[in-house]
Amino acid sequence: MEFAATIVILTCTYALLAAGTVILYKAGRVVNFAHGELAIVGGYVFYSAGLMSGGTSLWFPVAGAVVFSIIMGMFIYMAMMRRLVGEPFYVAILVTVGIGIVLKSAILVIWRAERLTIDVGVTPAIRMAGGATLSYMDIASVVLTVAFFAGLYLFFRFTRLGVQFRGTAENALLASQRGVDVNFVLSLAWVIAILAASLSGVLYGGRAFLSTESVTIGLAGLTAALVGGLDSLRGAVAGAFIVACAQYLTVRLVDPVLSEAVPFLLLVIVMSIRPWGLFGTQEELDRV
Amino acid sequence: MEKHVSRKLFAAAILAASALAAPAASAQNAYVIGYITDLSGPLADSYTPTWQGFELYMKALNDRGGINGKKVEVILDDDGLKADRAVANAKKQTERDNVVGIFGLSLSSTQAPVFTEMRKIGVPVVTTFSGILDALPPSKPFSYSTGVVFEVAGEAIGELTKNIKPNGKIVGMTFDSVGGRAALSHNKRMAESLGYTWDEVLFPVTTSDFTPFAQAVAEKKPDIVVGHYGSGQNLGVIPALRRSGYTGPYIVASYGVTEDTVRQAAVRAGNDENVYYVTRYATIYDNNPGIAEVSAAQKKYGTSKPFSSMHLTGWTLGKFAETALKACGWPCTREQLDKVIQTLKVDAPGLTGGPIEMSPQDHYGPTYWRLYVWNPKTTSMEPKSGWLKKAALKFPLQ
Numbered sequence: 001m002e003f004a005a006t007i008v009i010l011t012c013t014y015a016l017l018a019a020g021t022v023i024l025y026k027a028g029r030v031v032n033f034a035h036g037e038l039a040i041v042g043g044y045v046f047y048s049a050g051l052m053s054g055g056t057s058l059w060f061p062v063a064g065a066v067v068f069s070i071i072m073g074m075f076i077y078m079a080m081m082r083r084l085v086g087e088p089f090y091v092a093i094l095v096t097v098g099i100g101i102v103l104k105s106a107i108l109v110i111w112r113a114e115r116l117t118i119d120v121g122v123t124p125a126i127r128m129a130g131g132a133t134l135s136y137m138d139i140a141s142v143v144l145t146v147a148f149f150a151g152l153y154l155f156f157r158f159t160r161l162g163v164q165f166r167g168t169a170e171n172a173l174l175a176s177q178r179g180v181d182v183n184f185v186l187s188l189a190w191v192i193a194i195l196a197a198s199l200s201g202v203l204y205g206g207r208a209f210l211s212t213e214s215v216t217i218g219l220a221g222l223t224a225a226l227v228g229g230l231d232s233l234r235g236a237v238a239g240a241f242i243v244a245c246a247q248y249l250t251v252r253l254v255d256p257v258l259s260e261a262v263p264f265l266l267l268v269i270v271m272s273i274r275p276w277g278l279f280g281t282q283e284e285l286d287r288v
Numbered sequence: 289m290e291k292h293v294s295r296k297l298f299a300a301a302i303l304a305a306s307a308l309a310a311p312a313a314s315a316q317n318a319y320v321i322g323y324i325t326d327l328s329g330p331l332a333d334s335y336t337p338t339w340q341g342f343e344l345y346m347k348a349l350n351d352r353g354g355i356n357g358k359k360v361e362v363i364l365d366d367d368g369l370k371a372d373r374a375v376a377n378a379k380k381q382t383e384r385d386n387v388v389g390i391f392g393l394s395l396s397s398t399q400a401p402v403f404t405e406m407r408k409i410g411v412p413v414v415t416t417f418s419g420i421l422d423a424l425p426p427s428k429p430f431s432y433s434t435g436v437v438f439e440v441a442g443e444a445i446g447e448l449t450k451n452i453k454p455n456g457k458i459v460g461m462t463f464d465s466v467g468g469r470a471a472l473s474h475n476k477r478m479a480e481s482l483g484y485t486w487d488e489v490l491f492p493v494t495t496s497d498f499t500p501f502a503q504a505v506a507e508k509k510p511d512i513v514v515g516h517y518g519s520g521q522n523l524g525v526i527p528a529l530r531r532s533g534y535t536g537p538y539i540v541a542s543y544g545v546t547e548d549t550v551r552q553a554a555v556r557a558g559n560d561e562n563v564y565y566v567t568r569y570a571t572i573y574d575n576n577p578g579i580a581e582v583s584a585a586q587k588k589y590g591t592s593k594p595f596s597s598m599h600l601t602g603w604t605l606g607k608f609a610e611t612a613l614k615a616c617g618w619p620c621t622r623e624q625l626d627k628v629i630q631t632l633k634v635d636a637p638g639l640t641g642g643p644i645e646m647s648p649q650d651h652y653g654p655t656y657w658r659l660y661v662w663n664p665k666t667t668s669m670e671p672k673s674g675w676l677k678k679a680a681l682k683f684p685l686q
Contacts, residue, residue, distance in 0.1 A: 002532070006499050013497075113332045115520040122527070122556055131533030132506070208497035208524050212330055216494050251491075251500040252507075257464045259500070260492045 012145035014240035016200035017221020020193035027189035034100035036218015042198025073191030118205035137206035229280020322381035326394035329369030334544025341602025374398040427651035438471035444657035446478025456511030502528035526553035542567035546596035578638020641675025
């Protein structure tokens, strides 16, 4: 039970990160290497907004993280990514690497590299056999991740903007010619991806802690997206589950020290056998 | 004519640059010492309070009139926990700032190259953090430590465990590093010699979600768990262990771990009553004139970090520096400073269990260790043992 709960919670953290990576790739063919940094900075913003409100209300930190995601998403697209249209794909990748470095420096400068924890709902909610417990934050991780993916499904499937989004992902030029505001759609993709990352960062800060080292969760999210397939949200969840299982089982059955290397070993194996990922399409890989 | 003016301007610029590049000249009437530590890297939250304790001591000292009528000027540089930056800082401090000795330093990985480089030019270096074997007998020249050497800490913790439970199974935890493994191996050696059974769990250095590792520990059904790492890891491990169902004693080894970190971790774990703390220096909850003096200085001059045992550690290093400079006299050279440090004895009543004593063969000396327990009701720590004296170990072990 404890084993299953831990894997499910880890899966949720990685799935949110992988979802952001997939959305950005599908929308603009950008592989975002700053996703871990965006997640952790989102968590830091949540923490600081909570402090500013005196820790009395949950709405203020939530609003802080949402506003951060919107501003950051719009800024990254409008100020940087939009200018890279027509450039080789690796230019955008390098820009995201640069964004990651700047965000990590921001953690050093603004938060003085302090390790912070988000102590919301950390009290035990469920006690399992053997004395292990699940906190309200753990339960929230699962509920919010399911809600996020359900929301995404409904958005893409049933809203006009969602259809425009899918059209842009399929063929941006054609979508533009049909009157879709492609810049707005691509900005929205960044906002949604950073929202998912911030949510992941907040949940992670509740379970572990936020620090400059915590940004490595972005690599786990990226691995999950690559294993599942860069253009598949379903693959993001599957990839997250596989990475979480691999990490957890390595700790428990092999050697805990190898737990961070195993996902990458898994990535190498999947990429060797099926380079487009488990649920990705071969056509997408060919484009890259 | 134009060419002539340009030359003059160029010469003036060179002169101005030279003046800027030689701040030590302005400090000829003061003792100039260096301090290098991590103020912006991953372990800044552990090293900053130690620096602030040192700074408090120097401010108070200079306000008292300094040493032999001379002020002490401290050149502070941040290594960001990077070895190359630490070495560059040390070279800058010795070549440009003309310091007589270097204090502080950060992680073992940054200490080693600084010790090596400074040994080449004969500059005494006194570290006060994790400390590497260079200071232990047979000690290497110019390398000293007033800090927590992992090997000695491992043994001290093993011995102090008797005050919690006289027997049973101990599980040691650390991150996969040279220092962490050294602490574990010495903790294990002492624990097994005292009749405990031993098991251990290591995790990668960059881990920040400790749940799977804590579950692996809980599954081993330990009677006592010991954590050999810094603040951040304790902040994650203690709540994760409690979530995993382990409610027994947990010992925090004080490698830069502040009382505030223990408080935060205990609160996250649900106001835990079974959290212990082993430290070389006293805690801020001890009630004695030594702590009161540091506390008064902290109130007078202020610090950005909450008052902690790390401030006491830095303050003691300040006292060590003052005693050394006083014995060195004026003017003080690097050679003279090194010579006096080799036989220095510094009393720090209330701040640690006994004096810091150096000898030509032993640049670490005997150390004193104490076990505390966190009391969630009073939100403070209480001593659970007297001060345990440990002689510096000899390597290779006899």
